[in-house]
Amino acid sequence: MVIIQNILWLLVLIGVMIMIHELGHYWAARFFDVRVETFSFGFGPRLFGFRRGETDFRFSAILFGGYVKMVGEQPGEEGSDDPRAFLAKPRWQRLVIALAGPAMNVVLAVVLVTGLFMVRYPTPPDPNAPAVIGNVLPNSAAAKAGLHEGDRIVQVDDVENPNWEAIVLKEIASAARPMRVVVVRDGRRIETSVTPLLDERSGVGFAGWADESEVQVASVSPDMPAEKAGLRHGDMMLSVNGVSIRSRFKLHDIIRASSGSPVTITFLRDGERKSVTAQPVLANVDGTGRWMIGAFFEDRVVFTRLSLPRALEESVRQNTKSATLIYSFLKGIIERRMSAKSVQGPIGIAQLSGEAAREGPFAFIGLMAMVSLNLAIINLLPIPILDGGVILMLLIEMFMRRDLSLPVKEVVFKLGFVFLMAIMVFVLYNDITRILPVG
Numbered sequence: 001m002v003i004i005q006n007i008l009w010l011l012v013l014i015g016v017m018i019m020i021h022e023l024g025h026y027w028a029a030r031f032f033d034v035r036v037e038t039f040s041f042g043f044g045p046r047l048f049g050f051r052r053g054e055t056d057f058r059f060s061a062i063l064f065g066g067y068v069k070m071v072g073e074q075p076g077e078e079g080s081d082d083p084r085a086f087l088a089k090p091r092w093q094r095l096v097i098a099l100a101g102p103a104m105n106v107v108l109a110v111v112l113v114t115g116l117f118m119v120r121y122p123t124p125p126d127p128n129a130p131a132v133i134g135n136v137l138p139n140s141a142a143a144k145a146g147l148h149e150g151d152r153i154v155q156v157d158d159v160e161n162p163n164w165e166a167i168v169l170k171e172i173a174s175a176a177r178p179m180r181v182v183v184v185r186d187g188r189r190i191e192t193s194v195t196p197l198l199d200e201r202s203g204v205g206f207a208g209w210a211d212e213s214e215v216q217v218a219s220v221s222p223d224m225p226a227e228k229a230g231l232r233h234g235d236m237m238l239s240v241n242g243v244s245i246r247s248r249f250k251l252h253d254i255i256r257a258s259s260g261s262p263v264t265i266t267f268l269r270d271g272e273r274k275s276v277t278a279q280p281v282l283a284n285v286d287g288t289g290r291w292m293i294g295a296f297f298e299d300r301v302v303f304t305r306l307s308l309p310r311a312l313e314e315s316v317r318q319n320t321k322s323a324t325l326i327y328s329f330l331k332g333i334i335e336r337r338m339s340a341k342s343v344q345g346p347i348g349i350a351q352l353s354g355e356a357a358r359e360g361p362f363a364f365i366g367l368m369a370m371v372s373l374n375l376a377i378i379n380l381l382p383i384p385i386l387d388g389g390v391i392l393m394l395l396i397e398m399f400m401r402r403d404l405s406l407p408v409k410e411v412v413f414k415l416g417f418v419f420l421m422a423i424m425v426f427v428l429y430n431d432i433t434r435i436l437p438v439g
Contacts, residue, residue, distance in 0.1 A: 140208020224294020
């Protein structure tokens with residue numbers, strides 16, 4: 001049942017992405033009076049549809065994708081001598097038509113996030129709080145650099161007085177690359193170098209540190225020690241076994257180190273200080289035994305609503321930050337500092353879609369915005385057969401002031417198709433290896 005739900009939510013997710021993307025191409029083509037023969041949701045044989053004017057709007061058998069077929073897209077193609085053919089239009093107009101699809105995906109991402117922030121905008125309790133380290137994992141890159149809990153980070157590379165969001169962005173983009181870090185400890189400035197390791201599961205840099213923040217219960221699992229002890233959603237953690245808790249990672253470390261001995265948890269609920277005792281149980285997590293109480297913890301956030309101008313501004317900022325991170329990740333893969341194993345294929349996206357849908361509309365819309373932005377950036381890569389490849393060839397022709405020869409275009413197209421199929425096989429293999437042990 002869960003698998004069917006995942007597939008259905010995936011179809012909803014990519015359906016919106018495809019429609020918006022192809023509408024961008026379609027509207028731009030119509031604006032420049034290019035005759036559009038087909039607007040297809042999916043590839044392969046036509047299943048059903050309708051004709052409006054000169055365009056056949058259809059659903060095709062293979063739903064994972066879509067296309068807009070314009071008259072005279074390729075030299076020698078039937079209708080290429082039509083004055084309304086794609087190739088009959090000036091190169092700058094063809095460039096706009098190719099760019100319109102990814103541009104619409106960017107617009108969708110900005111609009112969705114703007115709408116979310118107008119309803120619910122998450123912020124830390126004190127957005128201007130300094131970036132203080134709340135936990136350092138033993139033998140991690142941060143620990144080897146000599147960093148301690150309580151250190152206040154005042155500089156990372158060229159960023160001075162960064163917030164924790166900026167630090168995390170630097171961290172995940174800096175696998176196997178040293179970061180200059182300056183901290184203040186007991187009034188003294190200490191400079192060190194932190195080289196994040198490549199986290200095999202996420203495929204990005206991991207330094208092994210976490211911010212100091214208030215920690216609250218996100219949820220509790222039924223019939224687990226946390227529920228039996230009386231913990232509830234929203235309880236604010238104060239200490240475990242007398243150790244002050246300012247990081248959820250520190251809390252997990254204490255519970256795992258208990259070896260099954262009862263732990264005393266002190267927390268705040270509705271302003272009242274309470275204490276309970278819970279006895280961790282051994283559970284199998286990712287193939288290893290781990291002591292846990294069945295509670296999920298999160299950093300405390302405060303939800304507010306933003307006005308339309310403020311939400312739009314923040315949405316643009318967040319999407320710009322995400323786009324920069326995606327390009328940093330792709331650059332890290334090319335430099336072989338990061339792993340492409342974390343790239344999600346259709347199976348992985350289906351799982352994310354189902355999980356987000358079950359979590360609620362905010363999570364699903366947030367995922368849709370993220371996928372839309374990713375789709376725009378991937379489509380803009382200079383790979384033949386993608387929009388970015390078309391744009392690159394048009395720019396080359398504009399620079400040369402003549403068309404590339406048909407044999408050259410055919411070779412480039414075939415190479416791009418083979419490359420794209422290789423990527424699809426790779427991401428499918430990644431998805432399968434996450435589910436089943438391969439090799």
